[in-house]
Amino acid sequence: xxxxxxxxxxxxxxxxxxxxxxxxxxxxxxxxxxxxxxxxxxxxxxxxxxxxxxxxxxxxxxxxxxxxxxxxxxxxxxxxxxxxxxxxxxxxxxxxxxxxxxxxxxxxxxxxxxxxxxxxxxxxxxxxxxxxxxxxxxxxxxxxxxxxxxxxxxxxxxxxxxxxxxxxxxxxxxxxxxxxxxxxxxxxxxxxxxxxxxxxxxxxxxxxxxxxxxxxxxxxxxxxxxxxxxxxxxxxxxxxxxxxxxxxxxxxxxxxxxxxxxxxxxxxxxxxxxxxxxxxxxxxxxxxxxxxxxxxxxxxxxxxxxxxxxxxxxxxxxxxxxxxxxxxxxxxxxxxxxxxxxxxxxxxxxxxxxxxxxxxxxxxxxxxxxxxxxxxxxxxxxxxxxxxxxxxxxxxxxxxxxxxxxxxxxxxxxxxxxxxxxxxxxxxxxxxxxxxxxxxxxxxxxxxxxxxxxxxxxxxxxxxxxxxxxxxxxxxxxxxxxxxxxxxxxxxxxxxxxxxxxxxxxxxxxxxxxxxxxxxxxxxxxxxxxxxxxxxxxxxxxxxxxxxxxxxxxxxx
Numbered sequence: 001x002x003x004x005x006x007x008x009x010x011x012x013x014x015x016x017x018x019x020x021x022x023x024x025x026x027x028x029x030x031x032x033x034x035x036x037x038x039x040x041x042x043x044x045x046x047x048x049x050x051x052x053x054x055x056x057x058x059x060x061x062x063x064x065x066x067x068x069x070x071x072x073x074x075x076x077x078x079x080x081x082x083x084x085x086x087x088x089x090x091x092x093x094x095x096x097x098x099x100x101x102x103x104x105x106x107x108x109x110x111x112x113x114x115x116x117x118x119x120x121x122x123x124x125x126x127x128x129x130x131x132x133x134x135x136x137x138x139x140x141x142x143x144x145x146x147x148x149x150x151x152x153x154x155x156x157x158x159x160x161x162x163x164x165x166x167x168x169x170x171x172x173x174x175x176x177x178x179x180x181x182x183x184x185x186x187x188x189x190x191x192x193x194x195x196x197x198x199x200x201x202x203x204x205x206x207x208x209x210x211x212x213x214x215x216x217x218x219x220x221x222x223x224x225x226x227x228x229x230x231x232x233x234x235x236x237x238x239x240x241x242x243x244x245x246x247x248x249x250x251x252x253x254x255x256x257x258x259x260x261x262x263x264x265x266x267x268x269x270x271x272x273x274x275x276x277x278x279x280x281x282x283x284x285x286x287x288x289x290x291x292x293x294x295x296x297x298x299x300x301x302x303x304x305x306x307x308x309x310x311x312x313x314x315x316x317x318x319x320x321x322x323x324x325x326x327x328x329x330x331x332x333x334x335x336x337x338x339x340x341x342x343x344x345x346x347x348x349x350x351x352x353x354x355x356x357x358x359x360x361x362x363x364x365x366x367x368x369x370x371x372x373x374x375x376x377x378x379x380x381x382x383x384x385x386x387x388x389x390x391x392x393x394x395x396x397x398x399x400x401x402x403x404x405x406x407x408x409x410x411x412x413x414x415x416x417x418x419x420x421x422x423x424x425x426x427x428x429x430x431x432x433x434x435x436x437x438x439x440x441x442x443x444x445x446x447x448x449x450x451x452x453x454x455x456x457x458x459x460x461x462x463x464x465x466x467x468x469x470x471x472x473x474x475x476x477x478x479x480x481x482x483x484x485x486x487x488x489x490x491x492x493x494x495x496x497x498x499x500x501x502x503x504x505x506x507x508x509x510x511x512x513x514x515x516x517x518x519x520x521x522x523x524x525x526x527x528x529x530x531x532x533x534x535x536x537x538x539x540x541x542x543x544x545x546x547x548x549x550x551x552x553x554x555x556x557x
Contacts, residue, residue: 022251023069024259027286027293032257035062036557038282038297039304040264040313043118044537045524046304047241048159048544051185052552054256059557062295063246063258064284066309067091067114070242076121077237085122091115092122095308095425102347102411102433104483109389110428111490112308116260117242119306120537123490125231125238127188128534129156129542131375132221141529143500144510146546149221155545157181159538160188161244163234167192174228176217185244186541187234197384197400201226203457211451223376223534232537241541262286265422267301267317268294269333273518277333279317280519288423299555302512303496303522304544310526311340311415311495312426314507319514328417334516338507340415340426342494344531347432347486348381348405349442350388351449352466355400376533378445379405380452390485391467399466402452404445405489407533410435415495433486442486443478491536496526511550523547 024030037053039046042065050063070076073091075084085091087109095110113119132149139148146152162180165171171190180188191198205214205226215225232239251258268281281296303310314320315330320339322332381403386393388401413431418424433439453462464470472481499506499515506529508514512521525540532539551557 022253022257024257025069025261027259027262027284030062030257030259030295032060032062033294034296034298035060035257036298036555037061037300037302037551038295039063039302040282041065041118041303041305041309041524042116042241042246042258042260043113043304043306043524044120044241044540045306045544045547046302047117047120047245048541049302049304049523049548049551050256050258051245051250052545052548053557054250054253056552056557057253057255060255061257062297063256064262064264064282065116065258065260066263067116067118067260069260070116070121070240073115073121076115076117076240079125079231079233079236079238082122082124085113086111093308093425095428098427098429100430100432100434102431102438102483103486108487110308110430110488110492112306112492115242116246116258117240119490120232120240121238121242123535123537125233126535127160127219127230127232127538128223128532129219129221129538130532130534131223133375134530134532134534137530138528141500142498142510143503147510152542152546155542155549156538158184158545159186159541160184161186161234161239163187163189163239165190165192166233166235169194173216175230176220179217179220186232186241187239187244188230189233190228190230195384197382200455200457200461201382202228204452204455207455207457208451211448219538226380259284263422264305264313265292265316267313267319267520269318270296270519276516276518278518279514288421297519299557300519300521300551302547302551303520304524306524307343307492307495307526308415308426308428310522310524311343312417313422314339314496314514315415315417315426316420316422319517324416328420330417330420334514336507336516338497338505340495341412342497342529343413343415343428343430343492344409344411344494345413345430345432346405346407346489346491346531347409347438347442348403348489349446349482349485349487350390350401350403351446351469352386352388352391353400353453354397354463354466355384355461375408377406377408377441378448379407379533380445380449381405390487400462402449403489404442404449406438406442406445407531409433409438409441409531411438412494430488430492432488433482439479439482442482443475446472446478446482489535491531493525493528493531493536496522497529498527499529511554512547521547521551523551
């Protein structure tokens, strides 16, 4: 997305950390072949697990990350430099989707973070917990009340460290203090250095309180309405899983080893436990043609490779739909058709207007859905600038963008095998906008943006609509506009979803243990049975926090 580079001077203000003894870039330097726990993936889930499990000095933990360290990556450190982290950069997996009918037959880039911290080191830092109804739905769908909003609240607070905005302005009336923790790990703050554009957005709530009510705090469990955004920023720098849970004081733990630049090629069966196949080893390498090495967990291997990486690794290890595995010559260890299924993502459309202003990322607004009266179906993201990965910004003119994001889509996609080599990306099919319902919901959201700008606060500011948006004036042209301009906000969820213990469907039990297997657990966004109607990093952090407690309880560590 096109963002201003006016903030590059901030790179001079951000200290760069040093490399620490337990961070290994060469596999040959790793001092052990056996650990209590082996964690695959250092994103939101994996970074939490590594931190919490290694808090006990008697518990040895190996965290394996495919990408490099985040140390010294200025585009990841400095907010507003995220453009340098996307497709084509070494900090991205550089995935591409299949052509999707809902996007007019287009394939699109599918960025995922490829460094310590995973996508928490590359995303736009939006921090939203969703509604209480969503978490209560997880509890119902999993048969485990521990996933309910009330029971997850302590994990929200363990994760969050509320921080003053970078300009230290008075934040009274911009958030609800009781909804936040000041003692957690990841810094969360309100935006600093307000622009008059922000006031126009908030003023819209006064003119249209029924359509766009002001929401004091969208992380209170009731996110509907327009309010001030909250982001994972502490002072001048991004706060990520790497900078918080894997900060220097934690990497200095002698019982925590972190191995970067390393691909886990497969999960290795180590025997059977009570008739179930046991997977307590992983095979890894540091290049496509390099040697492979095996490391073993005394207790468990924990997958935290995300909605793309986790199902891909399961499939390559013989865990998944038998027909698909057989077609690739892979021996089926566990036939489970749910592996790779239920992939879901948030589609978006960028709607631009000609104005006179400069670019900055700002305020969020949300609207209700049938998933619950307090759960949004779409989100509006306001930017005082040109924000699009589909359209090219003209060489002249200034712009405002309202991004419409469908947060409760009904379309479902999947992850399937492409080849048997982990270095070849899987077939990624988010299948976005595959249902009429999703298309009509997006049209409704776009129409909402047009109502927003009729508020008096925008008088004299907006000149006209930009490009194809201006000609999308009736139902048919709006539907065509959606299909040709939609892309993704990069929030893949699912692929290894949880279900009640003993259920014949799903991939994992509510505690993350893979059904039908022993020694293997999944703790990441792939286990969520429904996509959050929110930006998912806060969800996955909380999943990691509870997941760590479940592991510690199981092994009394």
